[in-house]
Amino acid sequence: MQSWVERGEKVRMNTYSSFPIVMEKGKGVYIWDVKGNKYLDFGAGIAVNALGYGNDTYIETVSNQLRRLCHCSNLYWNQPSIEVAEYLVKNTCFQRVFFCNSGAEAVEGALKLGRKYGKKMKGNHSCRIISMQQSFHGRTLGAITVTGQEKYQKAFTPLLPGVDYVPFNDFAALKKAISEETCAILLEPIQGEGGIWPAKKEYLQAVRKLCTENHILLIVDEVQTGIGRTGNLFAYECYDIEPDILATAKGLGGGIPIGAILAKEEVASCFMPGDHASTFGGNPLSCSAAKVVLQKLLEEGLLEEVKKNSKYLQQGLLYLQEKYNFIKEIRGIGLMKGLEFHIPIAEIIKECIDQGLLLVGAGSHVIRFVPPLVISKKEIEEGIQILDQVLQRIHKNTIK
Numbered sequence: 178m179q180s181w182v183e184r185g186e187k188v189r190m191n192t193y194s195s196f197p198i199v200m201e202k203g204k205g206v207y208i209w210d211v212k213g214n215k216y217l218d219f220g221a222g223i224a225v226n227a228l229g230y231g232n233d234t235y236i237e238t239v240s241n242q243l244r245r246l247c248h249c250s251n252l253y254w255n256q257p258s259i260e261v262a263e264y265l266v267k268n269t270c271f272q273r274v275f276f277c278n279s280g281a282e283a284v285e286g287a288l289k290l291g292r293k294y295g296k297k298m299k300g301n302h303s304c305r306i307i308s309m310q311q312s313f314h315g316r317t318l319g320a321i322t323v324t325g326q327e328k329y330q331k332a333f334t335p336l337l338p339g340v341d342y343v344p345f346n347d348f349a350a351l352k353k354a355i356s357e358e359t360c361a362i363l364l365e366p367i368q369g370e371g372g373i374w375p376a377k378k379e380y381l382q383a384v385r386k387l388c389t390e391n392h393i394l395l396i397v398d399e400v401q402t403g404i405g406r407t408g409n410l411f412a413y414e415c416y417d418i419e420p421d422i423l424a425t426a427k428g429l430g431g432g433i434p435i436g437a438i439l440a441k442e443e444v445a446s447c448f449m450p451g452d453h454a455s456t457f458g459g460n461p462l463s464c465s466a467a468k469v470v471l472q473k474l475l476e477e478g479l480l481e482e483v484k485k486n487s488k489y490l491q492q493g494l495l496y497l498q499e500k501y502n503f504i505k506e507i508r509g510i511g512l513m514k515g516l517e518f519h520i521p522i523a524e525i526i527k528e529c530i531d532q533g534l535l536l537v538g539a540g541s542h543v544i545r546f547v548p549p550l551v552i553s554k555k556e557i558e559e560g561i562q563i564l565d566q567v568l569q570r571i572h573k574n575t576i577k
């Protein structure tokens with residue numbers, strides 16, 4: 178009989194190098210495959226499952242919403258989408274929200290909004306966007322254009338016109354790159370896929386000032402850094418700045434697809450009916466899920482838990498760094514951490530999976546730690562212990 182993996186390999190497009198593991202169910206921060214193997218999940222579906230798996234309130238709320246109303250289109254209003262938009266407005270520096278379904282879509286919409294605003298304020302020539310080298314913004318044509326990594330772009334040229342690239346965290350290069358035609362600067366507060374590189378505080382503050390002085394919009398991509406990942410609702414709060422537009426997704430729906438564009442009133446006001454739309458955007462089902470995630474973060478103390486527990490993760494990573502000389506650096510904020518190695522990480526990740534720990538890479542030499550936001554101290558210690566054992570074995574083999 179054919180295995181699930183063999184069946185999948187025959188019919189699914191070959192875009193992912195998936196591990197030969199078929200996942201079946203989850204509870205808390207653990208996930209089980211169809212063979213009954215249990216894994217501690219330090220990847221959370223790539224920074225998505227904010228509440229872990231099988232959270233009771235989440236299941237009940239989303240199930241109730243599914244019974245009541247799943248989808249009705251944006252020809253009409255629905256209560257959950259209004260409530261989630263209100264939550265986001267009340268707890269951020271933004272006044273307007275647009276819902277979509279994924280990170281790339283949120284970035285696309287943010288770019289459109291940035292261009293429309295630029296043209297309205299400064300004229301048709303104001304349409305260029307500056308993005309960062311080593312960034313990642315998703316896989317649609319617009320999103321790969323602003324993703325400053327050739328490997329994601331080269332098979333799909335021609336890209337969108339009007340995008341310039343500068344090195345991240347290099348203010349002089351950015352200042353040199355702006356022109357009358359620049360309408361927006363796009364960046365991740367912490368570059369995620371690029372290897373967990375946080376923006377320096379003085380850099381981001383200087384970028385904000387540069388944008389204000391030159392009537393350029395600051396767009397932050399918080400698809401990965403947002404929704405509590407850093408211990409704040411959004412990472413921009415760590416930098417004491419206010420962006421003009423923000424794109425988010427991943428953790429917002431706690432596993433159910435939803436993305437959002439947040440914008441300042443003045444910027445958002447240039448979007449008119451017909452300018453932008455999404456059939457599924459803001460549907461009651463995904464918004465009911467987002468409402469539970471935001472309630473847990475903002476009203477039930479989950480943000481404080483993230484702040485507290487991220488210290489244990491940091492301690493664990495420091496312990497490993499002191500013990501193993503093939504670990505180069507620890508980076509990141511809150512429960513978004515990267516451990517850079519002098520050696521490739523593929524074997525480490527594979528061995529950790531065999532030992533029941535799921536980890537995600539960010540490039541060839543960085544392991545990314547983005548566990549469910551509900552992870553406890555004990556579960557963090559359990560993960561560090563498994564990783565320690567794997568590293569011990571690899572260390573022995575490298576000095577043989």
Ligand SMILES: Cc1ncc(COP(=O)(O)O)c(C=O)c1O
Nearest residue numbers: 279280281313314315369400401
């Ligand atoms: C910073 C950032 N932006 C955008 C995206 C794209 O999100 P999605 O895969 O939901 O389209 C990602 C996904 O990893 C991301 O990390």
